[in-house]
Amino acid sequence: xxxxxxxxxxxxxxxxxxxxxxxxxxxxxxxxxxxxxxxxxxxxxxxxxxxxxxxxxxxxxxxxxxxxxxxxxxxxxxxxxxxxxxxxxxxxxxxxxxxxxxxxxxxxxxxxxxxxxxxxxxxxxxxxxxxxxxxxxxxxxxxxxxxxxxxxxxxxxxxxxxxxxxxxxxxxxxxxxxxxxxxxxxxxxxxxxxxxxxxxxxxxxx
Amino acid sequence: xxxxxxxxxxxxxxxxxxxxxxxxxxxxxxxxxxxxxxxxxxxxxxxxxxxxxxxxxxxxxxxxxxxxxxxxxxxxxxxxxxxxxxxxxxxxxxxxxxxxxxxxxxxxxxxxxxxxxxxxxxxxxxxxxxxxxxxxxxxxxxxxxxxxxxxxxxxxxxxxxxxxxxxxxxxxxxxxxxxxxxxxxxxxxxxxxxxxxxxxxxxxxxxxxxxxxxxxxxxxxxxxxxxxxxxxxxxxxxxxxxxxxxxxxxxxxxxxxxxxxxxxxxxxxxxxxxxxxxxxxxxxxxxxxxxxxxxxxxxxxxxxxxxxxxxxxxxxxxxxxxxxxxxxxxxxxxxxxxxxxxxxxxxxxxxxxxxxxxxxxxxxxxxxxxxxxxxxxxxxxxxxxxxxxxxxxxxxxxxxxxxxxxxxxxxxxxxxxxxxxxxxxxxxxxxxxxxxxxxxxxxxxxxxxxxxxxxxxxxxxxxxxxxxxxxxxxxxxxxxxxxxxxxxxxxxxxxxxxxxxxxxxxxxxxxxxxxxxxxxxxxxxxxxxxxxxxxxxxxxx
Numbered sequence: 001x002x003x004x005x006x007x008x009x010x011x012x013x014x015x016x017x018x019x020x021x022x023x024x025x026x027x028x029x030x031x032x033x034x035x036x037x038x039x040x041x042x043x044x045x046x047x048x049x050x051x052x053x054x055x056x057x058x059x060x061x062x063x064x065x066x067x068x069x070x071x072x073x074x075x076x077x078x079x080x081x082x083x084x085x086x087x088x089x090x091x092x093x094x095x096x097x098x099x100x101x102x103x104x105x106x107x108x109x110x111x112x113x114x115x116x117x118x119x120x121x122x123x124x125x126x127x128x129x130x131x132x133x134x135x136x137x138x139x140x141x142x143x144x145x146x147x148x149x150x151x152x153x154x155x156x157x158x159x160x161x162x163x164x165x166x167x168x169x170x171x172x173x174x175x176x177x178x179x180x181x182x183x184x185x186x187x188x189x190x191x192x193x194x195x196x197x198x199x200x201x202x203x204x205x206x
Numbered sequence: 207x208x209x210x211x212x213x214x215x216x217x218x219x220x221x222x223x224x225x226x227x228x229x230x231x232x233x234x235x236x237x238x239x240x241x242x243x244x245x246x247x248x249x250x251x252x253x254x255x256x257x258x259x260x261x262x263x264x265x266x267x268x269x270x271x272x273x274x275x276x277x278x279x280x281x282x283x284x285x286x287x288x289x290x291x292x293x294x295x296x297x298x299x300x301x302x303x304x305x306x307x308x309x310x311x312x313x314x315x316x317x318x319x320x321x322x323x324x325x326x327x328x329x330x331x332x333x334x335x336x337x338x339x340x341x342x343x344x345x346x347x348x349x350x351x352x353x354x355x356x357x358x359x360x361x362x363x364x365x366x367x368x369x370x371x372x373x374x375x376x377x378x379x380x381x382x383x384x385x386x387x388x389x390x391x392x393x394x395x396x397x398x399x400x401x402x403x404x405x406x407x408x409x410x411x412x413x414x415x416x417x418x419x420x421x422x423x424x425x426x427x428x429x430x431x432x433x434x435x436x437x438x439x440x441x442x443x444x445x446x447x448x449x450x451x452x453x454x455x456x457x458x459x460x461x462x463x464x465x466x467x468x469x470x471x472x473x474x475x476x477x478x479x480x481x482x483x484x485x486x487x488x489x490x491x492x493x494x495x496x497x498x499x500x501x502x503x504x505x506x507x508x509x510x511x512x513x514x515x516x517x518x519x520x521x522x523x524x525x526x527x528x529x530x531x532x533x534x535x536x537x538x539x540x541x542x543x544x545x546x547x548x549x550x551x552x553x554x555x556x557x558x559x560x561x562x563x564x565x566x567x568x569x570x571x572x573x574x575x576x577x578x579x580x581x582x583x584x585x586x587x588x589x590x591x592x593x594x595x596x597x598x599x600x601x602x603x604x605x606x607x608x609x610x611x612x613x614x615x616x617x618x619x620x621x622x623x624x625x626x627x628x629x630x631x632x633x634x635x636x637x638x639x640x641x642x643x644x645x646x647x648x649x650x651x652x653x654x655x656x657x658x659x660x661x662x663x664x665x666x667x668x669x670x671x672x673x674x675x676x677x678x679x680x681x682x683x684x685x686x687x688x689x690x691x692x693x694x695x696x697x698x699x700x701x702x703x704x705x706x707x708x709x710x711x712x713x714x715x716x717x718x719x720x721x722x723x724x725x726x727x728x729x730x731x732x733x734x735x736x737x738x739x740x741x742x743x744x745x746x747x
Contacts, residue, residue, distance in 0.1 A: 033711070037713050040713060041713050045713060046707075046712065046713060047707050047708075047710035047711060047712050047713060048710055048711055048713055049706065049709070049710040049711060077308060078307065078308040078309060078314070079308035079309065079310060112572060116572050116575060117310040117559060118310070118467075120310070120554075120555040120558060120559060120575070120579060121310050121311075121463055121466065121467050121555060126576060144706070144710070145713075146703060146706065146707035146710055148707075158694070158695050158700060159694070159700055159703040159704050159707050160694060160703075161694050161703060170472065171472065173302060173305045173306035174305060174306055174307070174308035176306060176694075177306075177688065180694055180699060183699070183702045183703070183706070184698070184699065184702070187702055
């Protein structure tokens with residue numbers, strides 16, 4: 001736990017990953033199934049389902065009370081997802097969709113570095129800072145599309161995954177490795193639970 | 207008419223101050239902050255497109271292309287005819303991988319795939335190449351200032367360098383997309399007005415232009431010669447030029463940065479699509495102005511200036527109505543500043559991220575890196591200034607910029623293609639490929655072979671050498687391949703995905719969005735080629 005507390009840094013509102021996960025914020029699923037379906041179809045998907053990916057969010061702005069944007073990430077991701085405006089989170093999950101673990105909490109320094117690289121790539125907004133006090137666990141709504149792909153000579157058709165944001169409807173290729181890792185983690189947990197005879201429960205994010 | 211008057215000076219000052227005011231006023235408010243985070247998503251696509259065009263060497267095009275067209279007619283379009291195809295390759299092959307990898311600088315991908323040495327070598331190639339090209343970009347507005355004021359061009363180079371570096375260090379104004387849009391309209395207004403004025407000054411109007419162009423072979427765009435020493439043959443343009451443009455738009459951080467900072471793959475692809483459709487017509491427009499200038503000079507018995515880069519600025523100063531001259535010259539300055547700001551920023555960002563924060567001070571705070579990036583901007587400003595003094599000897603600035611890129615781009619693109627397409631290649635092979643690829647380009651540059659082919663030679667040598675040398679070292683680990691191999695194809699993951707897909711809701715089939723977009727670009731390439739062939743056929747009776 002000591003190691004986890006160090007990750008949040010001084011002044012942080014959230015003091016451990018466990019505390020953060022207990023108060024996970026569910027971001028609104030602005031894109032419903034009717035809107036997601038044609039978008040996924042355009043990317044070649046044949047089947048689709050909703051899902052959630054647990055991530056860590058930190059606000060960007062001049063003060064913590066008025067965030068202008070949010071960085072969403074997990075510690076193993078090379079780059080944070082930049083979301084403009086308010087997160088408008090909900091206290092509870094509004095559907096029964098699959099919940100995937102997106103990864104562990106990044107450090108404050110990681111968030112600061114991501115924000116620095118973002119501004120070096122598009123110089124401006126030097127006065128805006130990451131706001132450590134706003135750190136929170138969030139569940140990002142996703143739509144997962146499955147495509148059977150094309151088979152090569154003598155090769156079996158491979159199932160492809162398309163990850164679409166449930167917030168904006170954009171394809172999020174950068175989150176695909178995190179989703180696949182979440183799938184793998186979930187399958188492993190199910191296998192372990194089956195071997196130890198413990199009934200399968202809903203996977204916990206984080 | 208006939209000179210740069212006080213009225214023109216006043217218009218120039220009002221324009222530059224006005225643009226700076228728009229940037230300062232609207233660049234800081236809440237709405238623009240949201241645009242910054244959204245990558246300008248609330249702004250119409252056509253405005254984004256014009257902004258893309260504004261940062262893609264518009265001042266260089268304005269100054270260099272008419273001189274280029276004056277010298278060789280529309281034949282030079284062979285260099286650019288491949289752009290729609292190059293954009294299609296980028297959209298299909300590189301952009302999805304760059305986006306999926308979640309990188310801020312494309313050279314990071316090379317580190318994960320091949321190791322730190324390859325990343326540093328590739329980033330160094332970019333810095334050297336872009337730094338030199340920035341010297342040419344700096345020379346262009348300095349030349350215009352020299353023409354307007356009569357001052358020595360070396361003095362105006364220093365003056366422009368001080369303005370450009372100060373402007374960039376202070377933050378620039380290019381965050382405001384609308385200022386780029388205004389600049390593009392002003393430049394195109396200048397182009398169209400010059401055409402109208404030239405035609406009206408010729409006794410036979412358009413007939414004189416077309417007769418002169420046809421009689422002097424200036425509409426012979428498509429040269430099917432297989433001789434590699436023919437500089438602007440269709441094959442040199444398709445083979446060498448396409449490699450050059452894929453490398454320029456895909457592996458040059460100053461260009462791909464816009465795609466990497468786009469909120470989604472689709473947004474990133476959109477800016478490439480716009481370039482894919484608009485660059486060829488824009489180049490055709492300015493080359494055609496060169497043909498018109500040739501007819502104009504011949505009809506009026508004028509002698510062309512020794513430096514053809516001065517040709518169009520001189521015409522604007524001498525022929526445009528009072529006030530409009532100042533407006534168009536101001537547009538050239540503003541466009542050059544936009545290009546310089548973008549180039550200096552990317553040079554500074556790569557210096558800090560790929561070298562300084564990696565090797566010199568890895569754990570410094572944000573303020574320190576900001577200060578370092580400003581010093582890096584000043585350094586690259588000095589580097590570009592030093593080269594700008596020689597840029598006048600390199601011929602038309604538009605060709606000079608592309609020639610400089612051709613020394614580096616083949617090997618650079620080869621390394622990226624090796625990373626993406628060959629899962630057996632490794633760091634040793636990549637480094638050998640870059641070094642020998644560059645050496646082969648140098649060897650070819652000593653011959654009479656068209657400079658456009660240098661790109662292709664660099665690409666082929668770096669890929670072949672890279673692959674062969676890779677066989678002498680162990681294959682890359684799965685972690686090293688993680689950015690380029692989609693791990694959904696692993697057998698265990700396939701089982702998971704098939705299970706989930708089987709239980710998911712079914713949706714209908716449709717064409718893939720990306721494929722449709724690329725088909726449009728390929729169609730556009732053939733339409734452009736057919737139009738040029740028709741013009742050539744007409745000109746040759």
